[in-house]
Amino acid sequence: MSEPVIVVDNLVKRYGATVAVDGIGFTVERGTTAALLGGNGAGKTTTLSILLGLLLPSEGSVRILGENMLRHRYRVLPRINFSSPYADLPHRLTVRQNLLVFARLYGLSSRRERIARLAEDLQITRFLDRPAGKLSSGQKTRVALAKALLNEPEVLLLDEPTASLDPDTGDWIRSYLEDYQARTGATLLLASHNMAEVERLCAQVMMMKSGLIVDRGSPAELIDRYGRTNLEEVFLHIARRADAVPEPVS
Amino acid sequence: MTVFSLGRIWAMLLRYLYILRSSWPRTLELLYWPTLQVLIWGFMSQFFAQNSSYVARAFGVLLGAVMLWDLMFRSQLGLSISFLEEMWSRNLGNLFVTPLRPSEWVISLLAMSAIRTAIGVVPAALIAIPLYHYSIFDMGPPLVAFLAVLMAMGWAMGLAVCGLILRHGMGAESLAWTVFFALSPVSCVYYPVTTLPAWLQPVAWSLPQTYVFEGMRTVLFQHVFRTDYFLTAVALDIVFMALGVGIFFLSFRDARHRGALMQMGE
Numbered sequence: 001m002s003e004p005v006i007v008v009d010n011l012v013k014r015y016g017a018t019v020a021v022d023g024i025g026f027t028v029e030r031g032t033t034a035a036l037l038g039g040n041g042a043g044k045t046t047t048l049s050i051l052l053g054l055l056l057p058s059e060g061s062v063r064i065l066g067e068n069m070l071r072h073r074y075r076v077l078p079r080i081n082f083s084s085p086y087a088d089l090p091h092r093l094t095v096r097q098n099l100l101v102f103a104r105l106y107g108l109s110s111r112r113e114r115i116a117r118l119a120e121d122l123q124i125t126r127f128l129d130r131p132a133g134k135l136s137s138g139q140k141t142r143v144a145l146a147k148a149l150l151n152e153p154e155v156l157l158l159d160e161p162t163a164s165l166d167p168d169t170g171d172w173i174r175s176y177l178e179d180y181q182a183r184t185g186a187t188l189l190l191a192s193h194n195m196a197e198v199e200r201l202c203a204q205v206m207m208m209k210s211g212l213i214v215d216r217g218s219p220a221e222l223i224d225r226y227g228r229t230n231l232e233e234v235f236l237h238i239a240r241r242a243d244a245v246p247e248p249v250s
Numbered sequence: 251m252t253v254f255s256l257g258r259i260w261a262m263l264l265r266y267l268y269i270l271r272s273s274w275p276r277t278l279e280l281l282y283w284p285t286l287q288v289l290i291w292g293f294m295s296q297f298f299a300q301n302s303s304y305v306a307r308a309f310g311v312l313l314g315a316v317m318l319w320d321l322m323f324r325s326q327l328g329l330s331i332s333f334l335e336e337m338w339s340r341n342l343g344n345l346f347v348t349p350l351r352p353s354e355w356v357i358s359l360l361a362m363s364a365i366r367t368a369i370g371v372v373p374a375a376l377i378a379i380p381l382y383h384y385s386i387f388d389m390g391p392p393l394v395a396f397l398a399v400l401m402a403m404g405w406a407m408g409l410a411v412c413g414l415i416l417r418h419g420m421g422a423e424s425l426a427w428t429v430f431f432a433l434s435p436v437s438c439v440y441y442p443v444t445t446l447p448a449w450l451q452p453v454a455w456s457l458p459q460t461y462v463f464e465g466m467r468t469v470l471f472q473h474v475f476r477t478d479y480f481l482t483a484v485a486l487d488i489v490f491m492a493l494g495v496g497i498f499f500l501s502f503r504d505a506r507h508r509g510a511l512m513q514m515g516e
Contacts (some may be wrong), residue, residue: 015508046509052347057511074349082347087512089340090265097268104261105348148343226315 003066005030005187006051011060013046013211020046022211028204031189033181035198037231038208039239044191047159047208052082065153075158078106083148084159085141091133094142095124098132099150106151118146122176138169138205145173149180156180158190162197174200195232205231207238214238219250258350262358271365277333280291280366281350284374291316292382293324294442309471310384311438317378317386318400322459323430325404326411328363330426330474333412342505343512349394352502356495359412360405367401389466392475396462402487403458406494413494413501416510438463460484 004027013021020042036044049055051062053073063068064085067076089098096115103111119125122142127135135143141162148156161177162170174197181188192198198205199219207215207222215222215238219231226234270277295312298305305311336342379385386393411429415422436454438446443454443464444482454460461483465476505511 009493045512049509049512054343054346054506054511056503056506074351077347078351080347084343087343088340089344090269090335090341092272092339093265093268097265101261101265101268102344102348104264105345105350107257107349163458 002030004028005065006034006189007061007063008047008051011047011050011062012058013043013050013055018156018227019211020052021057023212024113024206024208024211025205025214027058028187028189030187031181031185033177033190033201033202034204034206035202035204036189036208037190037193037195037198037235039193039235041210042208043211044212045159045206048082048159048189048191049186051157052080054149071249079153080155080157080202080250081148081153081213082150082159083144083161085144085163086159086207087144088140089132089143089147090137092131095132095146096128098143099128099146102147103150105186108132108150113144118149122146137164141165141169141173145176152184153186155187157188157193158188160192160194161190162194168194168229169195170194193235195235197231199231207235209238209241254351255349255354258348258354259358259361262345262350262355266335266358266362266497267365272490275372277369280370281373283369284317284324285318286379287320288313288374288378289381292378292384295384296382297503303514307499308467309382309469310386310388311467312388313378313382313384314466314470315439317371317375318396318462318466319396319434319437319459320374321367322404324367324370325363325401326408326430327407327426328366329359329408330411331366332359332362333408333459334414334423334426337423346511353500356385356498359408359443363405367375367404370389374402389469392469395475395480396466399414399458399462399483399487402491405488406490409491409494409498413499416498416501416505419510433457433459436460456486458483460488461486 007023008027011021011024012019024047036047038044046055050057051064051069053069056070064076065079069076092103092229099115100111103114108114122145124139124142124146132140134142144225162173163171175190178201180186183227188201190201203218205216205219206220207211217225222234223231226237228234228237240250263395291312295309296304299309305357314432323465336345375386411425436446436450437457437459443451443460446454461479465479468474468476
């Protein structure tokens with residue numbers, strides 16, 4: 001059996017006395033979608049930042065696509081990508097200019113063709129020549145997704161991919177991600193507190209609280225384990241528990 | 251995976267050129283201050299040429315100095331502004347999840363600084379030719395040596411300033427516009443080092459630009475290029491460049507420890 005695409009082991013991130021991530025570990029298998037689920041300050045975005053190499057951990061290790069991310073991230077970065085509604089593309093450049101710059105950073109050869117195809121897929125063709133700062137939230141999200149798919153990543157990390165979108169656009173994005181995964185066999189890891197999204201997309205959920213993974217499993221397993229009817233109820237149960245208890249080590 | 255990619259450097263340079271092209275007032279601003287400086291100092295030089303034996307001996311001593319000083323300032327500012335563009339647009343997180351390396355980014359910043367400096371300073375230098383019958387280009391090959399030393403020092407300061415902004419956040423943004431001028435009194439731009447009190451002269455001689463301005467005066471007054479000044483300035487440039495690069499890369503690594511690449515911005 002091949003090594004999981006993402007292997008996180010004993011990951012710790014401290015800021016002085018504050019522990020943002022407290023010794024978490026998880027794996028994500030190739031071609032699956034997993035989620036880090038938790039409230040604000042649970043450690044989801046910190047974990048994603050470490051996985052991307054933007055943040056150095058205090059302890060622990062991260063392997064992505066068989067490479068040690070802390071030592072050889074430049075071998076991995078061309079094969080992965082990231083999208084977040086909180087990381088807007090520069091506002092003064094047009095969408096096309098932004099995408100061209102990022103396409104060059106990934107060393108793509110057929111840049112204009114790739115951008116044209118993505119623009120058509122993501123329905124952003126008509127505002128390719130508009131400044132990125134003049135787009136609506138839904139348009140920005142689609143453009144950010146186009147940026148994240150430029151290099152056709154094998155691993156796609158998504159931070160709240162449908163935050164602040166209307167239900168229709170959110171649903172459209174989720175469908176697009178499902179199609180992308182089915183077509184390319186990519187591995188997706190998303191940080192979210194949108195329960196419906198996680199239930200629909202993810203085979204595996206890591207519930208985070210106060211920097212710990214307090215439980216994990218498929219959405220159905222978690223719902224069953226807590227005797228609830230949906231993932232939102234599980235989330236609320238865990239979030240309202242007084243303390244963060246690490247899951248038992250098996 | 252290429253260790254060092256010209257394609258990625260060009261990508262970043264292209265980004266800064268797009269920004270420059272997107273706003274003509276910004277391009278005009280590049281020209282505005284150097285041109286204004288040359289106009290003011292040109293008229294002052296004309297006045298001093300009739301009333302001061304110092305300027306009368308070499309008309310360009312003040313105009314040449316102001317152009318070279320401005321070139322150094324523009325080199326520092328050109329680098330810092332491109333860096334700040336990334337901070338203002340909170341784009342570091344987007345950039346450093348790509349294969350872009352910090353060293354490639356730095357080279358693109360240096361290249362953009364050279365372009366911005368040329369856009370600002372060259373027209374100002376050309377304006378002085380018909381207006382004051384003074385061409386800085388008459389200095390000949392020594393001018394190339396002076397430019398190289400001053401640009402390197404401007405870049406060293408720019409990198410140090412960017413490092414400090416990375417370390418301390420946008421609260422330190424004003425350093426990009428102010429820190430440079432702290433050195434002007436001891437850089438001896440318009441007067442010889444001997445004008446300074448004896449205790450301050452060693453400080454002046456520890457800066458590469460002092461050798462350029464002293465060297466420029468030697469060229470203008472004695473028609474001699476002081477190779478010893480040039481070599482000392484190059485050696486000091488290397489020291490300051492190493493400091494600037496060191497501060498920048500240490501701050502960048504520190505930003506990765508603090509998570510600042512994701513959060514930093516206005």
